[in-house]
Amino acid sequence: APGLSRWLSGLFSELKMAVPWGHIAAKAWGSQKASPVLCLHGWLDNANSFDRLIPLLPRDFYYVAMDFGGHGLSSHYSPGLPYYYQNFVGEIRRVSAALKWDRFSIMGHSFGGGCSQFFGGKTAPWGSDIVALLRGLGSSLWHNSELENLLTYKRKVIEHTLQVEQAAQEPSRALSPEEMLQRFLKNNSHVGEECGELLLQRGATQVPAGLVLNRDRRIAWPEHTFDFISKELCAHAVKKLQAHMLLIKATGGFFDVRREYDADKGLILFMTDQLKSALGERFQFVEVPGNHYVHMNQPDHVAGIIGSFLQSRNRIPAQL
16 A cells, blocks of 8 residues: 555664664654654564564554664674673663653563563653553563572573583574575474564575574573563562553463473463552453464554554553
């Protein structure tokens, strides 16, 4: 449609924001004068995660999709520095400061949704009026089997990090576009072929021998970055949330995507119950057909829900 073409081509731009270790890359849709929405991709993904969804959302917002450090077109961290969960939260703050946003909405998928929870608190010096999540809660809770082996687990993280750093000194192996896509799809069973190609457009670079992945090899395992917390600490943190929150869960969502214990739905149910109890009418939960990448595979399943949520909140004056 002509209107959609203008929205995609005329209102799309690339951004690059300086940080001490290089830059954070992002892409933006819409007018900078509109209400801002920061879009946060999932683990090992990139800003192209939102390419199929944002054109379906209301156009009276300014959408900025950033690449987390070590992902997409953003710089890798300096050698020897680990990728910790709180570092990524800090990147969100750096981007909002660079854009001069005092308040903004957040739309996060998976890991990005988890990071967004730090911006919904009443006492934070920065804050988001709205937190819109696409299945990003519960993955940082400790499973009982993991908790019993906490020290062993942490030691293995350090050892594996050193091994990855040694391997990273060797040049990345280039693959043909076809082989790269098939490997990507094998490791991301919830991503369709078309969406896999879209993520690789920003997640890989063409070299004479083929394609090489852009992402930092140190971020291969998300559990090495997460700072897992107990249910008690999680419940305490949730009570501090002041944001209006939308949680969208796909029927065939997160379970078994990344981690061994993701099949334990009890952790997700616990988190959802805590949010309902703490936020009351400020919490909206919607379940839609699809899998963990429903926002890419079937963006029309969630676009109307997210659009209505953003517009309804945008008409209400923000309050701390």
